[in-house]
Amino acid sequence: MIRVASLFLPQLAIERLRRAERHPPRSGASPEAARPAPRPVLRPPAARFDLPPCDDQPGVCPVPRGGGWRPGARWARAASEAAAPDWRGADAGAARARPMILVARTGQRDTVTAACPAALDLGIAPGMAAAHARALVADLDVRDANRDADRAWLDRLALHAARHWTPSAAVAGEDGLWLDIGGTAHLFGGEARFSARLCRFLARLGFTARIAVAGTPGAAHALARFGGAPIRLLSAGEEAEALAPLPLAALRLAPGALAAARRFGLERVGDLYPMPRGPLARRLGRGAVERLDQARGFAPEPFAPVVPFETPEARRQLLEPIGTAEAIGAVIDDLLRDLLAELERQGLGLRLALLRCATLDRGEQRVTIGAARATRDAAHLRRLFGLRIDRIEPGLGIEAMMLAALEVEPLAPAMIDAALDGRAQGRDLAPLVDQLAGRAGEAALFRLASVESDVPERAVARAAPLASPPGWPAWPRPVRILSRPEPLQGVMALLPDHPPRRFAWRGRTYRIVAGDGPERIHGEWWRRPREMWAVRDYFRVEADTGERFWLFRRGDGLDEQSGDLSWFMHGVFG
Numbered sequence: 001m002i003r004v005a006s007l008f009l010p011q012l013a014i015e016r017l018r019r020a021e022r023h024p025p026r027s028g029a030s031p032e033a034a035r036p037a038p039r040p041v042l043r044p045p046a047a048r049f050d051l052p053p054c055d056d057q058p059g060v061c062p063v064p065r066g067g068g069w070r071p072g073a074r075w076a077r078a079a080s081e082a083a084a085p086d087w088r089g090a091d092a093g094a095a096r097a098r099p100m101i102l103v104a105r106t107g108q109r110d111t112v113t114a115a116c117p118a119a120l121d122l123g124i125a126p127g128m129a130a131a132h133a134r135a136l137v138a139d140l141d142v143r144d145a146n147r148d149a150d151r152a153w154l155d156r157l158a159l160h161a162a163r164h165w166t167p168s169a170a171v172a173g174e175d176g177l178w179l180d181i182g183g184t185a186h187l188f189g190g191e192a193r194f195s196a197r198l199c200r201f202l203a204r205l206g207f208t209a210r211i212a213v214a215g216t217p218g219a220a221h222a223l224a225r226f227g228g229a230p231i232r233l234l235s236a237g238e239e240a241e242a243l244a245p246l247p248l249a250a251l252r253l254a255p256g257a258l259a260a261a262r263r264f265g266l267e268r269v270g271d272l273y274p275m276p277r278g279p280l281a282r283r284l285g286r287g288a289v290e291r292l293d294q295a296r297g298f299a300p301e302p303f304a305p306v307v308p309f310e311t312p313e314a315r316r317q318l319l320e321p322i323g324t325a326e327a328i329g330a331v332i333d334d335l336l337r338d339l340l341a342e343l344e345r346q347g348l349g350l351r352l353a354l355l356r357c358a359t360l361d362r363g364e365q366r367v368t369i370g371a372a373r374a375t376r377d378a379a380h381l382r383r384l385f386g387l388r389i390d391r392i393e394p395g396l397g398i399e400a401m402m403l404a405a406l407e408v409e410p411l412a413p414a415m416i417d418a419a420l421d422g423r424a425q426g427r428d429l430a431p432l433v434d435q436l437a438g439r440a441g442e443a444a445l446f447r448l449a450s451v452e453s454d455v456p457e458r459a460v461a462r463a464a465p466l467a468s469p470p471g472w473p474a475w476p477r478p479v480r481i482l483s484r485p486e487p488l489q490g491v492m493a494l495l496p497d498h499p500p501r502r503f504a505w506r507g508r509t510y511r512i513v514a515g516d517g518p519e520r521i522h523g524e525w526w527r528r529p530r531e532m533w534a535v536r537d538y539f540r541v542e543a544d545t546g547e548r549f550w551l552f553r554r555g556d557g558l559d560e561q562s563g564d565l566s567w568f569m570h571g572v573f574g
Contacts, residue, residue, distance in 0.1 A: 003182040003191065006220035007198065008210045012175045013102050013114040013150050017143065019206040099137055102145040103130040113145040150174060158306045165198075168305040176224065178217055178303050195231045214239055217303060218295030222250035222269075240296045244270030251291040257284045269295075312346070313404040314338035321360055321397025325389050328357075328398065332385050333378075335403035340376050349374025349411030354404045355385065360396040367391055370442060372466050373430040374409040380431050387438040433465045454521050456481060456570065475519075476540065478550045478571030485568035488551065495565075496557030499539040503551075505569050510543040520556070535562035540573070548573035 099119035103110040110130035124133045161169035168180035188194040195211045202209045212223035212232040219239040223232045226246045293299035314335045357365040369384040446462045449469030453459045493500040499515030517539035523531025538552040550571035555563025
């Protein structure tokens with residue numbers, strides 16, 4: 001039995017834009033990608049870190065892994081007030097409450113394509129002229145519509161649905177999906193539980209949704225958009241009765257058919273039921289009759305489901321079990337030849353590969369290799385597998401092997417510089433990075449990238465080995481910064497601006513013969529209000545043994561709110 005769920009996102013364009021503002025893309029990524037990646041995966045938005053103030057617990061590093069920092073104090077002070085949060089609260093709340101509309105160019109005028117609930121309450125509706133909307137509401141937030149980004153988001157959601165909920169999922173119009181859950185709803189506890197789960201999933205992403213489940217796509221589409229209820233479940237055979245009170249627009253009729261229906265006084269779907277087919281087709285067109293029959297189940301309405309990306313793979317069923325490294329390597333060569341030929345046909349490069357070996361004792365051995373850059377170099381991939389063959393335990397023997405490309409990227413031919421001027425060509429470091437990662441582990445290879453922040457422990461983040469991090473500021477910083485500032489004991493120093501003369505650290509006493517500072521760093525008040533008055537005074541000092549340290553004092557020595565005047569070690573110069 002066919003059971004179609006229609007997912008309707010009434011505020012898709014507005015909520016997608018607001019979600020993009022709350023969760024901006026990482027550096028280098030386009031905020032409005034027109035189409036999804038080859039293997040798009042939709043996930044709930046990443047949790048936003050609620051950072052502690054930089055001086056509340058100086059002995060604990062407040063930097064979470066993964067980066068994602070806002071601009072630092074030097075840039076934030078130069079930014080406009082609109083770019084920085086207003087800690088007074090009232091103005092920020094008022095700014096967020098401004099009615100928002102999206103407009104697009106239609107002919108010779110700008111037309112409203114979407115409006116937030118606040119704008120709808122003020123009388124603004126999609127299809128209205130943008131000039132009329134501005135005249136109705138003075139304080140109106142007007143943005144340009146991006147239908148390509150909305151469609152890309154729906155495409156990603158449809159692919160996610162095809163992988164996780166039902167194999168038959170398709171995009172319905174510009175604001176919804178069709179899901180055939182006739183054979184999968186029982187896996188989620190029934191249609192009611194599946195619909196509630198789907199609504200909660202979209203709410204976590206920041207989207208409002210309405211869902212209707214019916215026996216035909218037309219009925220589900222109409223009830224989701226015009227039924228009014230967040231979740232509407234319709235039993236088989238009840239389509240005609242449920243559709244009767246809905247307006248004719250629920251049948252997805254053409255604008256000309258709707259205009260003709262208004263001239264004849266037809267307003268509801270139920271008004272079409274007693275009319276003969278011939279006169280109805282002459283007055284509203286054959287398309288109206290077809291839509292009515294499809295919604296009531298008298299005519300089929302197929303939809304083309306999206307096809308998820310199929311993982312390229314190669315298999316070998318062995319005639320005899322194998323167990324030696326040479327035999328396993330020979331089979332890997334055959335698998336690589338077949339897999340790379342398929343990737344070349346699709347214009348893809350390998351980033352992550354999984355080798356599965358089925359043994360005679362019903363066991364399975366798995367080996368994974370990764371590449372820092374998409375590649376189809378068979379010799380390089382063979383070397384990477386050669387580093388991991390010793391991890392395979394054949395047991396009684398391996399009877400089957402399968403190689404799958406778990407992660408791929410588009411790989412097109414690249415132009416090679418001719419270097420006619422005699423300059424030396426830079427070598428590709430990707431093979432070296434892959435081999436080192438195969439020996440030491442992927443977590444052992446990384447680069448350091450600077451982050452726009454004045455607070456030292458927030459100013460550095462890990463980057464991929466082949467990434468191109470931005471430049472470094474000209475500030476004097478030690479070669480080694482401790483992950484956690486360590487407290488000092490027995491500090492002797494003159495306040496307010498002198499470096500310490502003596503201190504004890506890690507059970508050893510140091511006498512200072514030279515010092516430079518202070519370098520004052522204020523807390524980043526736009527992160528947490530408690531950092532408004534936080535102050536650190538950093539000093540570069542040299543001990544009588546020749547060691548040079550980077551340490552700081554909490555507070556400026558004048559105001560108690562700036563810190564308690566305790567001292568901490570934060571780095572060691574080379």
